[in-house]
Amino acid sequence: MLDPIIAFFQRIFSAIGRGVGLVVAWLLWPFLAAHGWYKDRNWLIKGPIILVLAVLVASYGWFFWRTQIWYGFDTQMVEKYDFAKRTVAAGEKLPDQPNACQNSAIATVAADLTDLNVNQNAWVSSTLLYKLGFFGIDWDNTPFFDNKASFQRGVNQVVRRVAIELADNLGRVRGTSGINSDLQEARGRIQYDEEAWYFGIHPLGFRSTTPATYRSAIRYWRQFNADLQQCKSVFDTRADNLMQLLDRAASDLGNTSDILRRRSEDYNAGWFDTRADDRFWFAYGQLYALRAILAATHADFQDVIRERNLQSLWMQTEEQVEAALRVQPAIISNGAEDGWIMPTHLATMGFYILRVRSNMVELRTVLDR
Known part of the structure; x- marks a missing residue:
């Protein structure tokens, strides 16, 4: 008696899994395509790309730090x-x-x-x-x-x-x-x-x-x-x-x-x-x-x-x-x-x-x- 119910939920979770897989694949596709193009290039092209990516990572890391860390914040500041x-x-x-x-x-x-x-x-x-x-x-x-x-x-x-x-x-x-x-x-x-x-x-x-x-x-x-x-x-x-x-x-x-x-x-x-x-x-x-x-x-x-x-x-x-x-x-x-x-x-x-x-x-x- 429980087999049809179990099969029903298996189909639901299978469909959810396929949907999640499609979304992940869609999100990762540009990166996979870029990687495929990048690995066939010589270092005259790879070098500047690595440099640009390093600058972007460092810049956004610094930006994250500056926006998320609050120095001097004190709701009791008047006491000083x-x-x-x-x-x-x-x-x-x-x-x-x-x-x-x-x-x-x-x-x-x-x-x-x-x-x-x-x-x-x-x-x-x-x-x-x-x-x-x-x-x-x-x-x-x-x-x-x-x-x-x-x-x-x-x-x-x-x-x-x-x-x-x-x-x-x-x-x-x-x-x-x-x-x-x-x-x-x-x-x-x-x-x-x-x-x-x-x-x-x-x-x-x-x-x-x-x-x-x-x-x-x-x-x-x-x-x-x-x-x-x-x-x-x-x-x-x-x-x-x-x-x-x-x-x-x-x-x-x-x-x-x-x-x-x-x-x-x-x-x-x-x-x-x-x-x-x-x-x-x-x-x-x-x-x-x-x-x-x-x-x-x-x-x-x-x-x-x-x-x-x-x-x-x-x-x-x-x-x-x-x-x-x-x-x-x-x-x-x-x-x-x-x-x-x-x-x-x-x-x-x-x-x-x-x-x-x-x-x-x-x-x-x-x-x-």
């Missing part, structure tokens, strides 16, 4: 600054050093975050192999090698916003002083094209690379802080400046939340959504940078925060960002919100971003009273 020991706001005279002023924690963190992106790590988005893509396909449209690039761009998004606020508002006394030249230079350089290599087509010619330009922004931020420590520069810690910084940062989070929402609603491919990972890690990079910037802002504007009784709400906001940074799935999934097999990490990240944004809006509202 020990901002709690600061007793005065940025730009104020230090009580035990009458000829010295407190430097800006915001400028320090902006420089350090950029240093993380371009010195401690390779800036992935402008590397040649990343720009060439995967057989002409943008790496962002594949599940490979794009997470670190997206994270770096998310960090850079926050740093760019901070650079604008430093140059336009924080590093000058509004209405009575010009823009600080160091902050102005840093702002211009950190806005530079994120994908610039040594040579470009639009416009055609040689150009400065993205990492080199961002490194120069680091120097200008640190020069500003050095001048500020010698009381040669100013840092305006007015409540309206803090309110505007929060307002702009909250607006950026709102844009990211909308991107996550649209991707989550329009695509439910689960683990097979090739754009879910870069959306997730871009948002994660924003929150990673925002965690450090919030702690730095707390230190720089400590007088305003104390006077407006914002300590509790501010700490709550920082804690919510920390909670979001604990979400680090090995594989990003964009499943349906009511799905029971594939989770929806984009919706989860969007939820955390909205919580943080809500608190930032509340902080701004209190400052505006």
